[in-house]
Amino acid sequence: MWPLIARLKGEWFPATLPESSMKSLNGYKEMDFITSSRYSFSLEKASTLDSPKPIASTHWQKFQMMALKNPKKLKRENEVFIKESIQLWMACAGYLFFSLISIIAIPLMFPQLIWYFVLTAYLLAPSLSFCNAYEAGLTDMNMAYNYGKAELFVMAALAGKSDELVAGMVACGLIKLIVSVSADLMHDFMIGHLRLTSPRSILVAQAIGTTIGCVVAPLTFFLFYKASDVGNPAGW
Structure with missing residues (x-):
């Protein structure tokens, strides 16, 4: 499809733009990957519901077959990754x-975002996260911002005219963070598979890093906030 679209340079998109621009051929590629990722998600869900076996055992059988056809190193990587x-x-x-914590805490911080808006965002997030991780694996580009923008318009429309700005921005940030982390975590799992690191170890390391960040980031912010004259146009 892409060679056919590339021939329409100058008609469907400006011929002067580089191919990497989202307004050029790259934009059509991204839309194609978004569509294919949604199809893959639907196909995966359908096959999971129709299969009488648990999905974990099916994946384990696939890895066993792969290990028989590949060197010992790959077999060891698969065993470590699946075992833990x-x-x-x-x-x-x-x-x-x-999700429960967010449903309770976010409306308290931002009253414009009602609790069932947060619930809706968390119900949509898993499918969007799958699609974004799939796209990131194919294109090496994180499309979380696009999903966040789509959620912004949806929540702003639901919130009404008086609360649309805050509700849309908060929902956009919520979806963007969830979807973005899923793609980053899949990259970490890929590296962990190559480095003989189990998913549990990666997840524990992520949790420790997040906890440290929750403490260090506010302290760093208040350090600069107290040391500098924030908001003063005549100085800093």
């Missing part, structure tokens, strides 16, 4: 736990 994988119930429980 994250259980599905743990992932679901963690997602529900943090």
Whole structure:
């Protein structure tokens, strides 16, 4: 499809733009990947519902077949990665736990965003995260900002004229962060697979880093805030 679209340079998009521009051929590529990722997500869900076997056992059989056809190094990588994988119930429980915290805390901080708006965002986030991780694996580009912009318009329309600005911006940031982290985590899992690091170790390291960041980032902000004359146009 892309060679056919490339022939329409000058008609469908300006011929003077570089191919890497989102207003050029690259924009059509991204839309194609977004569409294919949604199709892949729907296909994966359908195959999971139709399959009588758990998805974990199916993936384990695939890795076993791959290990038989590849060198010992790849077999070792697959064994380590699968042996200490994250259980599905743990992932679901963690997602529900943090979703509940967000549903309670975010409306308290931003009253314009009603609790069921946050619930809607968390219900949409898993499918969008899958699509973004799929696209990032194909294109090496994180499209979380595009998903956040789409959520901005949806939540702004639901919130009404008086609260649309704050509700849309907060929902945009919420979706963008969730979707962006999913793509980053998949990259980390890929590197962990190559470096013989288990998913559990990666997740624990991510949790430790996030905890440290939650402490260090506010302290750093207040350090600069107290040391500098923030908001003064005549100085800093």
